[in-house]
Amino acid sequence: MARRELIDRWRTGSLRTEVLRRLADGSSLRDLELPVADGLLDLRGFPAGGLDSQAATITGVDFRYATLAHAHLEDVRFSGCRFDGADLARAVFTDGSITQCSMVRATLTETLLARTTWQSIDLTGAKMKYFSAERTHFAGCTFPALPKAEFAGCTIEDSSFTGALTETRFLGRAHDSAVLRRVAFTSADVTYPEFDGVDFEDVTFPPGDAMIVVPRNFRAVADRAAELSSSRGDQVGKDLRQFLSRESRRPGLRATAGWATARHVLTDDYQGGEELADFAASTLREAELLIRD
Structure with missing residues (x-):
């Protein structure tokens, strides 16, 4: 099914309204007789822009090409989901978690995270301009280019930064802690990145002097x-x-x-x-x- 067909199929019928209600209040989607795509409940192309959800657990859902722009997701726990090509621009994630998920080529422009956990997330090719995370724990994540992104008071471990860093800020000052642990920066394409009050533990940069780094002061x-x-x-x-x-x-x-x-x-x-x-x-x-x- 083409991308446009995946999106257009939600324009009619009452199923969309019921899915939105359940995503908002955390009710199970299993009895809705949704189709299955690659072993996941098929919400590809689903329009959920502006979704307001609290304390929900959402597992095993395919959100490819879905729209969750401007969503407010408080203490929502996603696991085993696919967000490839999804629109998450200006979405706000607080206190919840995303684990074992894929966000390849997703749009996370101006997306905001606070006090969340992101674990085992593939963000290859994602658009993350002005992405912002505060007091968030990242583990096992693969990050793309990060233009003007900010990580404040975050712990980032066992992760890799594979794309260009353009005015990307890693901030620890004024926060309890900020740590880069077992992190690899593989691209030497950097313009004015900033590391302020961040602890470095087993951090690697491109070999040789392709990237000249002064971690602090x-x-x-x-x-x-x-x-x-x-x-x-x-x-x-x-x-x-x-x-x-x-x-x-x-x-x-x-x-x-x-x-x-x-x-x-x-x-x-x-x-x-x-x-x-x-x-x-x-x-x-x-x-x-x-x-x-």
């Missing part, structure tokens, strides 16, 4: 690196000091915040960029060790 590290580079009066030394000054004084960057940049930012934008990138990486590493001691 970047301003202090940058100032020390500028001092260390003062022995070089050539263009490379001058370019590094200018670059560090601009980066460390970027509006909104807190004194405690970490910082990262892709190596290609230096190699592409400066004459002698390869030498500059090597010098930046080694000088920042030395400065970080001195600040830490």
Whole structure:
């Protein structure tokens, strides 16, 4: 059945109203004689935009291409569901959980999470601009590109970030804790990511110096690196000091915040960029060790 047919089949009949009621109050869907798709109850293409649901448990449902945009989901527990291609833009999840689910190519633009648990979620290809999570526990998740997303007071473990990070913020300051544990960042395509007050435990970045990372206190590290580079009066030394000054004084960057940049930012934008990138990486590493001691 084509995607348009999956959506259009819900335009008539009373079944839609009954499904919406049960999704809202947590009643079982099993006796509605819904079709089954790949072993899951078939709600593909289902229109549930603006759904208001509380304390529901929803298991084994296929929500592919469904619309849950602007939904308010409080203490709702999803497990074993598929949301591939679904529209979850501006949905709000609080206090509930999503486990063993797929959200491949789903839309989560401006989606908000608070005090939730997301475990074993495949978000490959999802659209997550302005995605925001607060005090949420992620485990076993695969994240795509994250333009201007924010994770505040979150624990993220056994997960991977496979796409570009564009002004993505990982914040721990003003929260009880924020941890990245056994997390891999596999893409060196980063622009102004921010790590502020986040604990790093077994975090890996792309090999070599493809991505230059200062996990915390970047301003202090940058100032020390500028001092260390003062022995070089050539263009490379001058370019590094200018670059560090601009980066460390970027509006909104807190004194405690970490910082990262892709190596290609230096190699592409400066004459002698390869030498500059090597010098930046080694000088920042030395400065970080001195600040830490």
